[in-house]
Amino acid sequence: MARSNPIDGVREHVLANGLKVLIREEHTAPLASVWCWYRVGSRDESPGLTGVSHWCEHMNFKGTTNIPRDQVKGIIEPFGGFWNGYTWIDMTTYVETASAEALDRMLFIEAERMSGCLYHPDDVASERTVIISELEGGENDPDQLLDQHVVETALTTHPYRHPTIGRIADLRSMSRDDLHSHYRSHYLPNNATLVVVGDVDEADVLARVHRYFDAIPNGALPVASRASEPEQRGERRVAVSREGATSYLKVAYHAPAVTEPDFFPILVLDAVLTGAKGLSLWASFRTPPPQRTARLYRALVDGGVASSVQGLLVATADPFLYILSVTVNAGVSLAAAEARLLGELDHVRAGEVREEDVVVARNQLRTRLVFDADSVTNLGHQLGYFDTVADWRLLGELLPRIEAVTLADVRRVAAARLEPQRRTVGWFEPLTGVSERPA
């Protein structure tokens, strides 16, 4: 029978060293997915060391005390598996999904990663240029380039303003000891959540987890930044220019943390404006939102001024941003696109949202929650993600909280949160005269 609640059957255990373990048996495919989440991301970086968390993530694929460097390649692949990791503002996470027979191997890898990564100076050197290449590849995309400028302009104080990839000067100067010290101080069992979902037996998983993780000592965690973003009292603007042919527009507003009461009304508001997405960065990449009837799609794309409009509201531990992104149609000015976007938002702020819009938005979000639980990999992600930014039990609360959002809630947060003095407007303005290209 198809399941209805994503946290049905999830069991939590906490080891003596503080490692939280979430296990969910799911016997629909002969697969298991193991995720290990650390509460360390770019928010935990000091000036001069931006990008250190992400660089550590790269270093944690380069051999450990018991996994020699030349045996990293092929450690999971013969089980039909893949492994990967990502770093963002609140977290660093690692995943393996493979045949359920590989469970022991996957837990071994994560235990080794928690305690025994090597940080060999030669690997630090070669990875420095790989990461700089990753940064430059990202900057090839004007939309990403503008995004970073908008985030840094909208946030003046909170460390969410640092780019997760890091600043180029920091990437050039950071040392092996900087990296290793960051690794040692954050990769502790009492700073992690281990998630196992799949064709496994809970008691067997737990026994293996004890065997691999019990001996890893816990430790004192670094004091987290307490910086909070001061209230914005006037519109901010930022412009970026480079050769190219296409203009991009972004408008950012301050968003609440996932645990704040306003989060769910804004989530519904975003679905009204741009269509419903998944509730995590990972899930929101997977499929585009249904948005043909969404307010901003109608105004901008059907209105002929843009080829795409997207809204991004992500569940985060501290207040981050709600960012609207517009790709401006050829032949349309940035000023015209901005006027159309802000004009439509003014109508929404004035209360022009209908009950039927909210009904459609809630229904879309409800549907996305079903789609987002469609594999052991995705289910494991969602459990670990929510535990890292809040509590995994919140995943089971999403549906009732979305369904509790009323038209009045949506109108209230639109009026309060989309105020002109609390927005940051970003333009990517292509330099003209260089759009000639070979046929």
Add this chain to the structure above:
Amino acid sequence: MGRARKGVAPVRDVLANGAVVTVAETRAIPAVAISAVVQAGSVFDPDGLPGLAHFVSRTMDRGTRTRDADAIALDLDSRGVSLSVAINRHVLSLTCQCLTDDFEPTLALVADLLVHASHPDDHVVKRRSEIVTAIQQDEDNPATMANEGLLRLLYPGHPYGRRPRGSVGDVEAMTPDMIRRFHRDHVTPGGCSLVVVGDVQAPAAVAAASRALSSWVAAPPVAPRLPAVVEARERQRLIVPVPGTPQADIAYGFTTILRSDPTYYACWVMEVILGRYALGGRLGDRIREREGLAYYVFSGLDANVVPGPLAIRAGVNAANVERAVAAIDEELTRFAADGPTEQEVEDTKRYLIGSLPRTLETNAKIAHFLQTAEFFGLGLDYDQRMADHLRGVTREDVHEAARRWLDPSRAAVVIAGACEA
């Protein structure tokens, strides 16, 4: 009606009008993936109008005889359905996922678009400006420009060498009548494969598909006229300037084999060892892990109904382009000369065989797998037989494939980025 015995165990039926319906039941979530494919990809673009199939895909879901764009939009959005209409070289596909309770109305909508799409004039105008913007975005993107440049070098005078979206000038020349004529000629039941995967009862889903599609009558599909692919005899090089971009993209490749070629599985294993196993295979070991030149380097093999490309892709700083190209040359030469190790071949075969359950992890992935099996005629039980094909591949087979295809003196090499032509 045929049914495979285990595994995905799809049910397949051919309707009287020629449309093929394949259904697989899964129970993980209360949802259904729908995938409809027709033989209307970019190889069917008329001479002189590259991009017409792509344009058809942009207007196909904007009106039918009985539903206007607003009605379709509300049908989709109120159910949380995100419909994707896309093309590749050979097919146009409509794919979406819906809740189980919405299966029949969603299927009816997909069928209505296939059979009765009207491509309204006003939406041709609106979608045209989106397409022009997308083409201009492509032209600012070194990765896309490198890839398109590679196909242009490998497939001169062949539809594979044309830009899938066409140029701005091509798109501006397309009229609503051309779009509707393309739909009439190429979106036909005889070239249609409908796949349904999810929380359904297969017989009921086949019956629903039959009801939705059985009134669809059209002329048989037109086979594409494709010229022979000519293998390159010498090395070619092209530089595509994309000013202002910090990173250059390299696309390096060859024309190779048909999907039906008996050496396909050996070529597949060869290509995975070269540029995909773990983090980018041998190329990843050399260019990313040892030399730190690139964040991404990988290969891809698209053996198809014409001899498809084997393409190697890497993104590197402009100062490192020549070093990266030389490293690719050296790795190919070494692979062709020495072949793979026994261990590489065995590990890669285990990886590919063991990856099958992940390939079939979601409804959408199963639907894609079944569409591929239908397109290439691989059989309803291909998920059960694929492993045997791979197990039969020997080290010598892989070495022979490497000798046959990995020859830097015949490679096409394209560099796109902030460099001078």
